[in-house]
Amino acid sequence: MGKRLRDDCFALPPGIRWTPVDEALARLRTGLDCVAGTEEVPLGTAAGRILAAPVIARRANPPAANAAVDGYAFAFASLGGADEARLPLMTGRAAAGRPLGAAVTQGHAVRILTGAEIPEGADTVALQEDCEVAGGHVLIGAPRKRGANTRAAGEDAAAGEAVLDTGRRLAPQDLARIASVGVERVPVHRRLRVAVLSTGDEVIEPGADGPGIFDANRPMLLAFLAAQGFEAIDLGRAPDRAAEVRAALDRGAAGADAILTTGGASDGDEDHVSKILRAEGRVETWRIAVKPGRPLALGLWRGVPVFGLPGNPVAAFVCSLIFARPALMLMAGAGWSAPEGVMLPAAFEKRKKPGRREYLRARLDAGGRVEVFRSEGSGLIGGLSWATGLCELPDGALDVVPGTPVRFLPFAAFGI
Structure with a gap:
């Protein structure tokens, strides 16, 4: 269980009447x-939960260097600085989940498919559209740098790295992040x-x-x-x-x-x-x-x-x-969550008096301007369904005319 709140957690200083x-x-x-x-839950049930501790990668992602395209793998040094090279083509191929199982001989190339682990002895991949195969050889239009068309081991996450921080509310894309580093059970509040x-x-x-x-x-x-x-x-x-x-x-x-x-x-x-x-x-x-x-x-x-x-x-x-x-x-356990607003031009007129902050039911028109509900009457519940967010007007006086920058808080900023 978490800690209990203090009895005076809501106390105001003496004399406070209207609180900004x-x-x-x-x-x-x-x-x-x-x-x-806190508790631990299976990854498959963690969506929407709030992390109680950082998620630590059990394994690097990707775990090994792999090909970013379909093509031919070889050692960059085999090109010898030439604009193109004709290399003998080795038997076999490397595919995702099915590594070559042998090292690439110096001065040779091997067929490789997207996602396949880069074989030992190779460090570069030529895109298949830049190559011609004939007579057991592959003519490679030389890549400009070593490591071209490859993904480095651990480029997304290193083993032992904290990939998500405490207090984060887990979205579907976060579950992909967690799964990719081999974590099966997730610490949540x-x-x-x-x-x-x-x-x-x-x-x-x-x-x-x-x-x-x-x-x-x-x-x-x-x-x-x-x-x-x-x-x-x-x-x-x-x-x-x-x-x-x-x-x-x-x-x-x-x-x-x-x-x-x-x-x-x-x-x-x-x-x-x-x-x-x-x-x-x-x-x-x-x-x-x-x-x-x-x-x-x-x-x-x-x-x-x-x-x-x-x-x-x-x-x-x-x-x-x-x-x-x-x-x-x-x-x-999510920490303080302030909505992120955006300043946009108003599509309405209003003379606001000083003293209170106002929240108007609002949405964006076709031109990306903030329009407000036809009435500020707080008994008109239909304005909540009409709106896609709130227009926040500051505490002080403000004369709003079309084009005046106003702060729009989309409902999505509140998780709805």
Whole structure:
């Protein structure tokens, strides 16, 4: 098991009222730590897992020098500096997985196929299109340098080399890298277990009859967590009754490393998440200078971190990307994960007031410019499906006109 978090990991300095986004992220980064233990898994099941130790090559790749093309192998010295040479052709050939089994005689050449091990006595390969074979000899249009058309032993990885570093989340191409150096079992962090709880009397299951608001947050967050490689745990819905909220939090603390809640995190009469955390656990309400979002309740319940996200699905989605994701990745062993954005010209107009960082639902138009959703209303969930990323506007005032450089954060930068 990993280490437990400090009780004061979410504490803010006295007097802090509105926390800038960068400061909130910095405090999450310094207050949290990896809590996921480690294990070894077979290579075939390692996709999406986070490396707990460097992967060390058991064998060089390639293990021996080999041919990069189909052609003829020979010793470069056999050319004697001439532009071309006519060399006797040895019997047999070298193919991938079927070495020649003999040394190449000085002044001779041998047929070789792509991927075949370079035979002893040879160090260069001539491309077959540059050669003519007749009468048991091969006429070679001389390569310009020794080692032409060959791949050196270990040019991709040397034996004993660390080919992938700790904290990397393994993609399919990484499995190829690991396999190529002969590693069969991979040291990874245990999957971070993250539970999701929706709260509120007004929330009902999609498809249910009767008045209420269909629960859009829980399926969204469970899918988001699964896309990050976490083990997502569904705690269901809890009505606005303290005992049921407490029981749900207890279930989450018993089986998860972190809990995400939506709704009930403010200071209203029926906001039982914050009330229970304040009375029986520990909670800090971070009023973050961000739109959409603002309040983010961060606390500990039975020693397990609780991220109290806004109840509005758009705000919950944005806060999960900007704040919860890097925090959970850090807890999972991947280190701090900041999204990589790109500056692109705007395709919209907006006069932004100072004071809050804003995240607009956005996508790129046919000209590669950033266009934003028709409305900033945080209740319009359709804008999330319309968008392919977020447009991040800075904390200060900004007048955006078409062509103004703005920062675009594609959803792919968040692993979705």
